[in-house]
Amino acid sequence: MRTGIATVCLSGTLKEKMQACAIAGFDGIEIFEQDLVTSPLSPEDIRKMAADLGLGLDLYQPFRDFDGVTPDLLKANLKRAEAKFKLMARLGMDTILVCSNVATATIDDDQLRAEQLALLAALAGDHGVKVAYEALAWGKHVNDYEHAYRLVEAVDHPNLGTCLDSFHILSRDWDTAPIEDINADKIFFVQVADAPKLSMDVLSWSRHYRVFPGEGQFELAKFMGHVVRAGYTGPVSLEVFNDVFRQSDVERTAVDAMRSLIWLEEQSAKWLAGTSAETAAAGTSEQKAAGRRRYPMELATLPKVNEPAGFNFAEVKADDTAQLEKLLGQLGFEFEGRHRTKDVQLWTMGQARVIINEQAALHTEPAIAALGFDVDSPVIASARAQQLKAPVVSRKVQADEEVFQGISAPDSTEIFLCQGSPDGTAAWTQEFGEGLEHPRAAQTAVIDHVNLAQPWQHFDEAVLFYTSALALEPQPFAEVPSPSGLVRSQVMQASNGAVRLVLNLAPVQQASAPKTYQEHIAFAVDDLVATARSARERGLEFLQIPANYYEDLDARFDLEPGFLATLKELNLLYDRDANGEFLHFYTATVGSVFFEMVERRGNYDGYGAPNAPVRHAVQYDSLHRA
Structure with a gap:
């Protein structure tokens, strides 16, 4: 499993965050826009530093409030997007996260949204960029990952896919089984975060109380199991907004984050093995074959131990x-x-x-x-x-x-x-x-x-x-x-x-x-x-x-x-x-x-x-x- 983490998870400067991620053993990072904007390093410096550290630059994020807008605003949004695509070329990055609109969407029309996303995909294609469209849990009109994927299907452009974020899905109690029906080629990115079960508005919950896998109460192994069954092979990246993590020692937090992905990988493998065994035991030849199926993403496991006596x-x-x-x-x-x-x-x-x-x-x-x-x-x-x-x-x-x-x-x-x-x-x-x-x-x-x-x-x-x-x-x-x-x-x-x-x-x-x-x-x-x-x-x-x-x-x-x-x-x-x-x-x-x-x-x-x-x-x- 390729591991990643968003720089927004960590304290410090972009340089300090990148160094900590490399020390912790991550394969790649998501660059959060604010970290880049406030950094004295040029995009070329960051690109070289990532190469020297052995870090992939997997995702640029976030690009907000694009779809469901008036023609004048669409024009401005496309201009803004093209500037980001040129910046990404300097960074050597090829995937951008586009969130469903939460603020400027004034037209609730899926056909219009699809047309606007098609224009964005075509522009991205001209610059060699892939657009990962994500349904935010508090999106104004698009807040369901299945809805976001239907828009991706409607556009049917090679440079437009979807991003699956465990928080936006599990915080709304959306069923994760339909993930398996998504075309794996259209899953451009996967983000994971855990959280305690709280009764509060989803936006505040998301911005302050996300935690790393294993530190909350979400069924992340089940979520990841469905992602693996869909055939996804890309990065599994942490996107955790947490006030404590962003005040703590950057290297220590990065190590804790890496530990959480190692644990999640093992738990997801266990979930897959358990459900595959149940499927195989059901009896039909097709079900037995499904129980023995291997998936493109291989999940590593750890030495097995029992709880202390x-x-x-x-x-x-x-x-x-x-x-x-x-x-x-x-x-x-x-x-x-x-x-x-x-x-x-x-x-x-x-x-x-x-x-x-x-x-x-x-x-x-x-x-x-x-x-x-x-x-x-x-x-x-x-x-x-x-x-x-x-x-x-x-x-x-x-x-x-x-x-x-x-x-x-x-x-x-x-x-x-x-x-x-x-x-x-x-x-x-x-x-x-x-x-x-x-x-x-x-x-x-x-x-x-x-x-x-x-x-x-x-x-x-x-x-x-x-x-x-x-x-x-x-x-x-x-x-x-x-x-x-x-x-x-x-x-x-x-x-x-x-x-x-x-x-x-x-x-x-x-x-x-x-x-x-x-x-x-x-x-x-x-x-x-x-x-x-x-x-x-x-x-x-x-x-x-x-x-x-x-x-x-x-x-x-x-x-x-x-x-x-x-x-x-x-x-x-x-x-x-x-x-x-x-x-x-x-x-x-x-x-x-x-x-x-x-x-x-x-x-x-x-x-x-x-x-x-x-x-x-x-x-x-x-x-x-x-």
Whole structure:
């Protein structure tokens, strides 16, 4: 699949954008007119630079408000078009995007539109230019891709074809199956963008909230599957208008964009394989042949990996570890000792493992630094992540020590892919020396979920990263009120709930520097009340929950008085749904880290979302009283 990206997706100058696209590995680019107009580079300079970088110049865009106009305006539009065609010759470009009219169309007549487009096609032919006509979702009279293609067919000129844009099609919920009926020779260009499902006018949605594939909720694999079946072989190019992307580091955004196309290519191949298998299974000889059909556009796939089987460990880095050690001990964790060659501690409770890392941690406040996940094959999972442009993380090891496959997440959290074991043990724990001499607690625990706060400019990137590299599924996002404003929360989860990552969009005032915002690790136990009582006996200071919360809790759930009194006594929070119950409590924050202990009863699958505003408010008050 030939990959492309529109320069409008990125921050910086045209020169910086082109360099970033080449570094990210794109085959070509679309030049957005404003980027050219504001550039000090001449068209000839840009043409040479593209050649030197190995970038194709695939599309010049946009040419607006051409069709459905009065004769005088048509004359002016043709003059404007000819100037652009001459400019394109200097750039060495041969395809221009023409959008359906949104502003100046005063005549709603398809015959007139076809006649005017025929004049444009003839003029383009004189200059060796192809015109890709696109139906904008908010076009005044043409807003449907099938309508745009009917006009292309009516004109029947070799220099006029259509552009298929996933946003303009999927935002209007148009059926994508008819794409397969379009003559592939008449599909001059394909643009893709994802987006969250929002209730707002399409123009504002398009201009501010598009995201890269895999970061939204559109069925892009299905869209691309129909494009491939139509026989299209040209560029698949990103056209994403997003306020955040246009303020973020240009090279990083370009890499994220490339990752999204690699992921989309794989997902489209899966969709095609799945639907082809269904067609072949239908039974007739023609259907079986259709199921085995090969298409002109070949889609590459990645090494296949299953979702993680669970958390292997969580790591907190700190200079002064005394408060962390005290807190873990109060929760009931056992100190297993120090690593034999590294300045690292291991603490465990059942199968929940926490590493305290003191290496290169001078003046570092406690913060979540790394997560380990159990996977079927760490080497294959790492190879997949690297093909998805994930930066590699390596750690020094001795000859007889476990070698972890590591990659870096968008927020700089290090992700280690570990060899899982059926009994939940980890061989690397044998590298730690003797711990404290005391009787082992019978408490069982696992890491239930980890909450990671994401810098505002990398939130969507993180969703795609965990989707594509770790095969986690994004759940519907939520917004949680806090004293600092609404906190956007996105759960990334394995299908069986064995791995749960909660990505929170960090408030801007807390995200100016990495790892200065609050995050937490949650541990699931069998009996939270007993765990809380034991922790209190060890001197744990719980996050203090207001009495008003328990009055409201009683009103909502009509709890048994003794149980309610226990919740209040131990500062426990409670939630219930049709599937079960959820009990949890929080510790105070150390550095930017706090811990949560939870108990899931029945088939409760949430996170106590109604209690999140309470936690935010108490932590806010505690921070401002400190």
